[in-house]
Amino acid sequence: MTAVTADVATPTRPEPVTLGQAFWVWLRIAMLSFGGPAGQIAVMHRILVDEKRWIGEQRFLHALNYCMLLPGPEAQQLATYIGWLMHRTKGGIVAGVLFVIPGAVAIMALSWVYVLYGRVGIVSALFFGLKCAVLAVVLQAVVRIGGRALKSTPARALAALAFVLIFFAGAPFPLIVLGAGLIGWWSTRQGSTAFRGGGHGASKGTIVADADTLLGEELPAHARPTWAETVRTALVWLALWLVPVAALLIALGPDDVFSRIATFFSTMAMVTFGGAYAVLAYVAQQAVENYGWLGPKEMLDGLGIAETTPGPLIMVLQFVGFLGAYRGSTGLSPLLAGTLGGLLATWVTFVPCFLWIFLGAPFIERLRGNAAVAGALSAITAAVVGVVLNLAVWFALHTLFRETTMVAAGPFRFDAPVLTSIDPAAFVLSLGAAYAIFMTRAGVITTLLATSAVGLALYGLGVIR
Numbered sequence: 001m002t003a004v005t006a007d008v009a010t011p012t013r014p015e016p017v018t019l020g021q022a023f024w025v026w027l028r029i030a031m032l033s034f035g036g037p038a039g040q041i042a043v044m045h046r047i048l049v050d051e052k053r054w055i056g057e058q059r060f061l062h063a064l065n066y067c068m069l070l071p072g073p074e075a076q077q078l079a080t081y082i083g084w085l086m087h088r089t090k091g092g093i094v095a096g097v098l099f100v101i102p103g104a105v106a107i108m109a110l111s112w113v114y115v116l117y118g119r120v121g122i123v124s125a126l127f128f129g130l131k132c133a134v135l136a137v138v139l140q141a142v143v144r145i146g147g148r149a150l151k152s153t154p155a156r157a158l159a160a161l162a163f164v165l166i167f168f169a170g171a172p173f174p175l176i177v178l179g180a181g182l183i184g185w186w187s188t189r190q191g192s193t194a195f196r197g198g199g200h201g202a203s204k205g206t207i208v209a210d211a212d213t214l215l216g217e218e219l220p221a222h223a224r225p226t227w228a229e230t231v232r233t234a235l236v237w238l239a240l241w242l243v244p245v246a247a248l249l250i251a252l253g254p255d256d257v258f259s260r261i262a263t264f265f266s267t268m269a270m271v272t273f274g275g276a277y278a279v280l281a282y283v284a285q286q287a288v289e290n291y292g293w294l295g296p297k298e299m300l301d302g303l304g305i306a307e308t309t310p311g312p313l314i315m316v317l318q319f320v321g322f323l324g325a326y327r328g329s330t331g332l333s334p335l336l337a338g339t340l341g342g343l344l345a346t347w348v349t350f351v352p353c354f355l356w357i358f359l360g361a362p363f364i365e366r367l368r369g370n371a372a373v374a375g376a377l378s379a380i381t382a383a384v385v386g387v388v389l390n391l392a393v394w395f396a397l398h399t400l401f402r403e404t405t406m407v408a409a410g411p412f413r414f415d416a417p418v419l420t421s422i423d424p425a426a427f428v429l430s431l432g433a434a435y436a437i438f439m440t441r442a443g444v445i446t447t448l449l450a451t452s453a454v455g456l457a458l459y460g461l462g463v464i465r
Contacts, residue, residue, distance in 0.1 A: 014053050014214045019087045019094065025052065026083065026098045033075065033099065033310045040075035040312075048082060049208050055082055056210030059217075065377055066364045069181075071270050072353045073312035076100060080357045085215055085365075088222050089358060096354055103311020104318060104346055110305045111322040111342060112335065118301075122456065128464055129455025130304030131297065132426055133448045135399050136433035137307060138392045143438075146385045154194040155382040158183065162386030167393060168412040173271060173282045176383055184379025185372050195378040223365040230359065237355035241266070245348060257328035257337075258344060260291060261321045265345045268317065269352040280391055283320065293324030296398040303395075308448050314349065321345025400427050425463055429454055 017025075029047055033040040041064065048054050055063075063081045067074040076099045083095025118124065150156045158180060165171035184195040210217045225233075245262040252259050268283060284299045294302070302319035309315070325341020326334045394415070397404050403421035407414055433451050436442040442450075458464045 013212060013216065016214065017054070017086075019091055022083070022086060022091065023094055023098070026079065026095045029079065030098045030100075030102050031310055033102075033312075041078065044075070044078060044082075049213075052214075053208055053212065054086065054214045056213040056215070056217075057207045059210045059213075059215060062364075063361075065374065066360065067357075069373070069377055069380070070353075070356045070360075072349075072356065073314045076312050076350070077353050077357055080354060081361050084222075084357060084361055085220060092354065092357060096350075096357075100311055100315070100346070100350055103306070103309045103315040106309035106311075107305055107315050107318050108322070108339065108342055110309070111319050111338065114301065114305070114319075115323070115326055115334070115338065122459060125455040125459030125464055126452050127301045127304060127455070128426070128458075129429065129451035129453065130308070130448060131300040131399050132429040132455075133433040133444075133451040134300055134304045134307060135392070135395050135430050136437045136447065137444055138388065138395055139434060140437050140444075142385065142388050142392055149378065149381040149385055152194045154187070154192075155378070158379060158382045159385040159389075162383040163389050164386075166387055167390045168414050170413060173387065176387065177271075177380055180379045180383035181376040184382075185376040187379075188372050188375025192375075195375040195382070219365060223362045225362050230362075233358050234355070237351065237358060241269075241348065241351040241355065244344075257325055258341065261324055261341050261344050262348055264291070265317055265321065266348045266352075269349050280316070283317065284394065287320050287324065291324060293320060293327065298323065300395060300399060304448065307444060315346070317349050318342040318346045396430075399423075399430060425458055429458075 025047065029044055032043050045060060049057060049060050060082075063085075064074065064078055067077040067081060070077055076096055079099045080092045080096035084092030087094070114127075118127065146159070150159055162176050162180065165176055166173065187194055245266055248256070248259045248262050254260075254263070264286065280299075280303065284296065287293045288296055288299060299320070302316045302323075303313075305319060306313050306316035319342070321344060322338040322342035325344075326338030329337030329341070332340070397415055397417050400423060401417040401419075401421045402423055403418040404415045405418055407416045429451055432454070433447050436447045436450065437444070455464070
């Protein structure tokens with residue numbers, strides 16, 4: 001009896017796995033990575049912590065906290081981080097690339113369908129339904145992030161301030177993130193508890209101790225790099241990222257559409273704090289109003305595509321790059337130009353993710369439970385609630401109303417709806433999608449499929465064209 005009790009109290013650590021064995025697990029995670037970062041992180045936690053016991057609860061959350069402080073998709077970076085922990089750089093590349101490939105292939109295929117058949121009535125009806133569901137999905141993101149992040153009055157005030165600054169005053173998103181992080185870091189250093197906690201939650205079941213997992217508690221040898229190794233890592237990944245950008249600027253000039261895609265999305269790779277929802281409003285504003293690569297409703301279509309395919313939601317940037325090159329390139333066939341533009345946007349979006357992980361993870365592994373860093377993280381998450389609310393309002397304006405108008409009042413400039421231009425079908429279908437998600441707890445994929453089916457039915461009845 002005593003021996004059995006001891007076995008239960010001290011689980012046997014899993015046997016080591018090869019990179020080849022890990023490959024199939026990372027592929028499985030990639031194929032199941034629907035539902036935005038919260039869903040993707042939950043899938044990783046279930047498989048890597050609860051099922052495989054490759055990594056323990058505290059180490060998983062420690063890696064996640066670092067990834068949430070980085071620009072870029074935190075779920076993809078978390079996969080890269082854990083892959084690196086297990087099998088060094090090769091493991092990180094395998095885990096990170098596999099996380100991207102299914103979504104990249106699916107979105108590229110759907111981008112072709114969109115430009116070839118998107119103006120056909122039945123396809124337009126399909127995307128009409130998707131847009132209505134996307135609005136409800138973004139509102140759900142506001143509620144989920146808000147419920148987790150806004151635990152104190154200062155956090156709620158910071159979220160409200162972020163919304164006002166970005167929606168009414170057009171404040172730069174990176175400035176909002178930087179300011180929030182500094183507020184959280186400083187206040188925590190001063191002893192405040194206003195920004196403690198937050199972040200993505202873990203499972204509510206039995207906690208898997210780090211010592212009982214494959215990685216254990218030990219610091220791996222590759223987390224003790226020399227400065228020469230650190231510099232070499234930085235140079236290799238900076239070259240992979242920036243040499244193609246420089247080559248395009250030199251060969252084509254800064255005004256060519258491919259140069260603009262490379263520079264714009266490289267900039268996005270450095271400022272996409274808070275995940276895809278937080279930065280999409282800024283991307284939409286620049287891609288629609290500044291570059292003219294696509295229209296507001298097409299941006300919604302792209303998000304709908306990204307919501308229904310596996311992989312990071314930020315893969316919608318591939319759709320934006322595709323349309324930008326498809327319409328703006330000269331000398332190439334539109335489809336070839338679009339394909340190259342989409343792949344270029346994906347390259348400059350995700351290569352920096354590997355740079356952040358391989359450069360920073362060895363140092364972050366030595367930090368456990370840093371309160372000031374946790375405070376900065378929680379404050380950034382609180383500000384992101386306001387930024388995502390801005391995105392929800394932007395989507396609502398362009399989904400529910402056929403026309404908007406610019407309102408200027410002192411330092412404030414913002415879009416307001418033309419109330420007489422409301423789209424009754426979109427309004428009713430959006431309400432239905434919100435009811436399904438919030439009241440019946442329907443899944444995102446189920447809701448997207450249902451609204452798409454309703455869109456097709458409305459087209460068949462002649463309600464929409």
